[in-house]
Amino acid sequence: MTVRYGARPPELRRNREVEATATPIWSQALTAVWETDPEIIAAVLPPPLAPVEGQPTVRCTITIVQMPVGPSFGAGWLGVRARHGDVIGEYPIFMPMTTEQSVIGGRETYGEPKKIADVRATRDGDVVEGVIARMGFPLVEIRGRVVEAREPYELDKRDFWFKLLPAADGNGLEDDGWLVYGEKHESARVHDGVDGDIVLKDSPLDPVADLVVRRVVDINWTERASSQVGVPIARVPAADLTPYMHQRYDDLSVLGKGAEK
DSSP states (O other): OOOTTSOOOGGGOOOHHHHHHTSOEEEEEEEEEEEOOHHHHHHHOOTTOBOOTTOOEEEEEEEEEEOSSSOOEEEEEEEEEEEETTEEEEEEEEEEESSHHHHHHIIIIIOOOEEEOEEEEEEETTEEEEEEEETTEEEEEEEEEEEEEOOOEEEEEEEEEEEOOBOTTSSSBSSOEEEEEEEEEEEEEEEEEEEEEEEEOOOSSSOGGGSOOSEEEEEEEEEEEEEEEEEEEEEEOHHHHGGGGGGTSOOGGGGGHHHHO
């Protein structure tokens, strides 16, 4: 008799999350980039991250990921341009996912700020739409029409993640966190420009509306393959990260305030 919850031998201790994301995975994605106020960028960045001078941009990508095994899932990404010293990248604030598996692996392995949500991206001819909603609140709507075919592309880019562990007694973190570089490679076989609109809506749990749209930089639709590798870079004092923990953990008490009035 084999007890499957028992200890596994070395040959079965594979991290399938790392294996899956280190090889190219195809997806369809609707992306919007916009400028916001520089002080908004500065406010959301935990140290040691800092704004990139002259680039107060926010990016939101709404993706349908085609897994090689199992069903596809919806994946969202919303974050800001940032730097760590002289290293430029993006800092994700909100990464909504439609499945438990896609949330747990990214949060625990890499430190990605993932949450379960409703994430949808569709294309019907030249009409495209992307929607993110969570806990009964509509959050992001991107709608438009494809107006141009662009050149395919291939690029390397970087995310800044913070890997951390909340304290068991509810007070801050168990220990200092880690700054992790998410080194990504992306290649697009379809890259279309979109004429459209971005609507951000308010929520007490996921206040994306605070990342106000001042000027739309670009909206595009892609079919692309992407891969990533996580690289731990430096320890980050718990005291620096604790004030920003609310970005990834819900305080459900705010949902009861309206009922108490």
